[in-house]
Amino acid sequence: DARVTQTPRDKVTEMGQEVTMRCQPILGHNTVFWYRQTMMQGLELLAYFRNRAPLDDSGMPKDRFSAEMPDATLATLKIQPSEPRDSAVYFCASGEGFGTTEAFFGQGTRLTVV
Amino acid sequence: DAKTTQPPSMDCAEGRAANLPCNHSTISGNEYVYWYRQIHSQGPQYIIHGLKNNETNEMASLIITEDRKSSTLILPHATLRDTAVYYCIHDPGNEKLTFGTGTRLTIIP
Numbered sequence: 001d002a003r004v005t006q007t008p009r010d011k012v013t014e015m016g017q018e019v020t021m022r023c024q025p026i027l028g029h030n031t032v033f034w035y036r037q038t039m040m041q042g043l044e045l046l047a048y049f050r051n052r053a054p055l056d057d058s059g060m061p062k063d064r065f066s067a068e069m070p071d072a073t074l075a076t077l078k079i080q081p082s083e084p085r086d087s088a089v090y091f092c093a094s095g096e097g098f099g100t101t102e103a104f105f106g107q108g109t110r111l112t113v114v
Numbered sequence: 115d116a117k118t119t120q121p122p123s124m125d126c127a128e129g130r131a132a133n134l135p136c137n138h139s140t141i142s143g144n145e146y147v148y149w150y151r152q153i154h155s156q157g158p159q160y161i162i163h164g165l166k167n168n169e170t171n172e173m174a175s176l177i178i179t180e181d182r183k184s185s186t187l188i189l190p191h192a193t194l195r196d197t198a199v200y201y202c203i204h205d206p207g208n209e210k211l212t213f214g215t216g217t218r219l220t221i222i223p
Contacts, residue, residue, distance in 0.1 A: 004157075033211060043158070043201075043213040056210065091157050093211075102148075103211055105157030 002026045006092050006106035013113055018080040021109045024073055025094030032075045033093040033103060034060075034067055043091075049075065082113045118202045123218040132189040134217050136202030139183040145206050147178060149187045150213070151198040158201065158213070161187065197221045 005024040013019055025032050034046040047057035052069040060067065064086075066078045079086055089110050095103040119137040126132040138147060149161040162169055162176045164185070169176045175188040189196050201216040 102160030
């Protein structure tokens with residue numbers, strides 16, 4: 001059963017520490033999305049990639065956030081340094097892109113910065 | 115940015131049809147209407163999408179008006195497991211999938 005896998009599922013870290021979240025998209029999907037969800041802001045699109053190239057990362061705070069796809073099977077979202085306001089659930093999704101197919105979401109990483 | 119308008123919340127009795135409306139008056143000719151839902155603490159789940167014609171799958175039906183400025187998602191026989199936030203999006207096809215605030219649907223036993 002193909003699915004998007006995110007690790008870790010939960011992360012508690014201290015302010016100022018680096019946080020790396022990982023996502024394994026579904027094999028063969030060429031589009032990867034990163035979202036952040038909070039009670040106040042809802043689901044916010046942070047960045048998305050197509051064929052491993054970033055197409056739009058305008059939703060991402062550039063000073064501390066970075067997103068990469070080292071290869072087709074791994075997407076990473078890094079926060080350095082982390083701040084309490086970064087506490088949220090971060091979702092990764094993948095899709096086939098350039099068409100009408102659905103996007104598949106992972107279970108999310110719940111990040112708490114204390 | 116693509117913008118849709120949905121009622122913030124709705125209730126529906128278990129076993130009845132749930133009809134969730136969405137206005138997307140700014141939709142472009144090449145954009146599809148997508149519906150997703152998010153059950154508490156899970157990632158969003160795709161339900162259905164369409165361009166012009168009405169669509170049906172095992173989960174739901176999608177009715178799109180002729181001018182394409184609005185649509186209705188129909189869950190034909192709602193169950194308690196359908197309680198979720200439902201999002202309507204218009205997008206040219208996995209381009210940006212920008213989510214709004216959605217409709218919180220509560221199925222009443």
